Amino acid sequence: MGDAPVMAIGKITRGRVVLDDTAPQVLVPYRDNADLIAHVARLGFLDGTVLDATYGLGTFWKDFKPDTLVTNDLYKPADHAWDFLDLPSRDGEFDAVVYDPDYKLNGTPALAEMDARYGVGEDMVNRQMRLDKMTVGAIECYRVARNFLLVKCMDMVEGGKIRWQTDLVTRAIEDVGGEKVARFMLHYVPIPQPPSWKATPLDATVKPKTFRSGNAEHAAREWVVEQGGGTVEQNRQITAASNYSSLLIFKRREFVRVRGKVAVGGILWPENDPEAAA
Numbered sequence: 213m214g215d216a217p218v219m220a221i222g223k224i225t226r227g228r229v230v231l232d233d234t235a236p237q238v239l240v241p242y243r244d245n246a247d248l249i250a251h252v253a254r255l256g257f258l259d260g261t262v263l264d265a266t267y268g269l270g271t272f273w274k275d276f277k278p279d280t281l282v283t284n285d286l287y288k289p290a291d292h293a294w295d296f297l298d299l300p301s302r303d304g305e306f307d308a309v310v311y312d313p314d315y316k317l318n319g320t321p322a323l324a325e326m327d328a329r330y331g332v333g334e335d336m337v338n339r340q341m342r343l344d345k346m347t348v349g350a351i352e353c354y355r356v357a358r359n360f361l362l363v364k365c366m367d368m369v370e371g372g373k374i375r376w377q378t379d380l381v382t383r384a385i386e387d388v389g390g391e392k393v394a395r396f397m398l399h400y401v402p403i404p405q406p407p408s409w410k411a412t413p414l415d416a417t418v419k420p421k422t423f424r425s426g427n428a429e430h431a432a433r434e435w436v437v438e439q440g441g442g443t444v445e446q447n448r449q450i451t452a453a454s455n456y457s458s459l460l461i462f463k464r465r466e467f468v469r470v471r472g473k474v475a476v477g478g479i480l481w482p483e484n485d486p487e488a489a490a
């Protein structure tokens with residue numbers, strides 16, 4: 213039998229478990245993104261010149277600031293307002309690139325404020341487009357990274373299914389030659405999905421409808437009566453609630469350009485845009 217795996221051993225400091233900084237992947241209750249980033253920096257992933265391609269409110273840098281931090285955001289104040297799908301930087305220009313894209317997959321009026329904060333705008337209306345934007349942006353950020361690309365994303369339940377963003381991003385970066393070298397998880401208390409109700413009219417020519425907001429059950433029953441009768445049942449959440457987001461770290465190896473590959477939702481990776489190539 214081989215040696216037992218060595219676990220990272222931590223000490224308790226003021227009620228928090230602080231694990232050995234030399235461990236590449238540890239389960240540790242990070243306070244927030246800033247705490248996680250500071251931990252990752254101590255491991256050496258954020259040495260040198262760092263591009264934050266999605267600076268937002270700059271919350272990642274409350275505890276740690278790289279020697280040189282270049283900030284970018286298309287919609288919020290930052291050093292640059294570059295589109296992360298088409299950065300003007302040359303290949304490998306930054307030692308490390310941090311990319312925290314809009315990983316929410318849906319937007320409802322009640323969440324308008326969150327949507328504004330995370331930049332999920334009118335232009336990104338469907339799930340596939342949002343996922344494509346995330347992966348195409350990751351590839352472009354990888355292109356301009358010399359040593360490491362750090363991607364924040366989340367395997368989230370949306371539309372009754374778990375959407376494995378970590379797998380999508382990993383495949384995209386591996387496709388262009390990168391190697392995933394670490395994954396850190398930030399745990400949080402999940403917000404339960406509000407119950408939804410499915411109304412199915414007796415009239416088979418009318419499509420069933422799902423009611424979510426307000427008194428959804430009441431609205432569903434009223435609608436079914438208007439349709440001449442039918443059934444109303446509560447939808448059950450059959451997927452596990454996700455309670456973590458992930459920070460994936462990719463080591464830059466090579467950058468394989470894939471010509472002619474067009475993202476499914478209609479977003480063209482700039483490299484493949486026939487107009488840009490012309």
Ligand SMILES: C[S@@+](CC[C@H](N)C(=O)[O-])C[C@H]1O[C@@H](n2cnc3c(N)ncnc32)[C@H](O)[C@@H]1O
Pocket residue numbers: 265266267268269270271272284285286287288294295296297312313314315329330331
């Ligand atoms: C999840 S937020 C980043 C939050 C940030 N890490 C913070 O600490 O506040 C994603 C950010 O990406 C920006 N964004 C969305 N699409 C973009 C694009 N195509 N190019 C550059 N920035 C974009 C949004 O404005 C938003 O601030």
